[in-house]
Amino acid sequence: MKKNKIIIFGYSKIGEQIAKTLNTKQYKIIIIEENKERYTQAVSQGYEVFNLSLMEDENLLKIGIKDNDIKAFFCVNDDKNINLFVTLSTRNLNKNLKIISLSFAKEDNKKMLLAGANKIINPYEIGGIRIFRLLNKPLILDVLDNILFSQSDIEVAEITIEKGSYLDGVYFKDLEIAQKYNLVILGLQDKELSDNFIFYSSGINHKIDIGDTLVVLGLSLDLEKFRNSL
Numbered sequence: 001m002k003k004n005k006i007i008i009f010g011y012s013k014i015g016e017q018i019a020k021t022l023n024t025k026q027y028k029i030i031i032i033e034e035n036k037e038r039y040t041q042a043v044s045q046g047y048e049v050f051n052l053s054l055m056e057d058e059n060l061l062k063i064g065i066k067d068n069d070i071k072a073f074f075c076v077n078d079d080k081n082i083n084l085f086v087t088l089s090t091r092n093l094n095k096n097l098k099i100i101s102l103s104f105a106k107e108d109n110k111k112m113l114l115a116g117a118n119k120i121i122n123p124y125e126i127g128g129i130r131i132f133r134l135l136n137k138p139l140i141l142d143v144l145d146n147i148l149f150s151q152s153d154i155e156v157a158e159i160t161i162e163k164g165s166y167l168d169g170v171y172f173k174d175l176e177i178a179q180k181y182n183l184v185i186l187g188l189q190d191k192e193l194s195d196n197f198i199f200y201s202s203g204i205n206h207k208i209d210i211g212d213t214l215v216v217l218g219l220s221l222d223l224e225k226f227r228n229s230l
Contacts, residue, residue: 005030005070007063009054009086010077011038014102014123018074019047025155027071032063054086057093065093076102076121084108084115091116156186157223159214165230167214173205181226183218 006022008015011033019029019042031042031049042049052059064070073090075083080103087101101117103109109120161167167175177183187199190212197215198206208214216223 004028005064005067006072006074007032007065007070008074008076010075010083010102011035011042011049012076012078012102014121015074015076016042018076019045023047030063054089055082057089060086060089060093065090065097070094070097072098072100074100074102074121075117076100080104080108084111087112087117088115153220154218155220155223156215156217157227159216159227159230161208161210161212161214162230163210165210167208167230168210170208171205172200172208177216177226181218181229182222183216183226186215186217188215189213 004027006019006027007030008019009032011019011031015031015033019031023029029047031039031047032052032054033039033042033049034051034053036051039049039051050059050063052062054060054063065073075087075090077083077086083101083103087099090097090099098119099117100119100121101112101115103112103120103122106122109122112120172185172188175185177185185200187197187202188206188208189195189197190206190209192209192211198204216226218226
């Protein structure tokens with residue numbers, strides 16, 4: 001059963017691709033689209049769709065923007081001003097929600113971040129990076145695409161260490177995740193230190209604490225076993 005919700009505001013080309021990709025990863029996808037034609041298209045593709053404007057807080061509350069089971073909110077409407085307003089309103093209603101907003105220009109990135117977005121999607125920057133990798137590292141790009149965007153059983157997962165976890169206080173060198181669960185540890189983010197990612201291969205023997213986020217790679221079934229063990 002799909003438990004974690006992903007809300008996508010704007011069934012643009014980017015919104016459609018996000019929905020298609022995340023739908024294969026067992027998320028419950030909810031589409032918000034004001035345009036009647038795009039609304040009908042999303043409905044025909046089997047998604048739960050609301051034909052609403054999110055320029056009013058009451059509509060944000062109607063779609064459950066305060067629910068704890070919302071994994072992320074994608075604000076990818078084609079109108080940058082609407083995106084900015086909705087990002088600001090959404091952050092005001094839910095301080096902890098992960099918001100990913102669409103921006104078409106570098107000068108708009110800062111505005112979106114100030115409005116409350118956690119991450120920015122800039123299709124032109126992403127396209128440039130992909131072209132570079134396609135030319136210089138095609139095999140790596142193929143591997144990443146298969147992991148992130150296909151229906152492969154292999155996933156990259158972020159796992160936050162909660163209070164009571166047996167990993168609280170454990171050092172990198174003492175981790176036995178690979179042996180016990182057949183998972184590859186990519187690294188960790190310790191928000192008490194910085195937003196920088198600490199790679200497992202860096203040689204730093206980091207002590208894991210409550211609130212740290214481990215990033216691991218493995219089969220979906222093995223990842224689920226690991227989550228349950230925590």
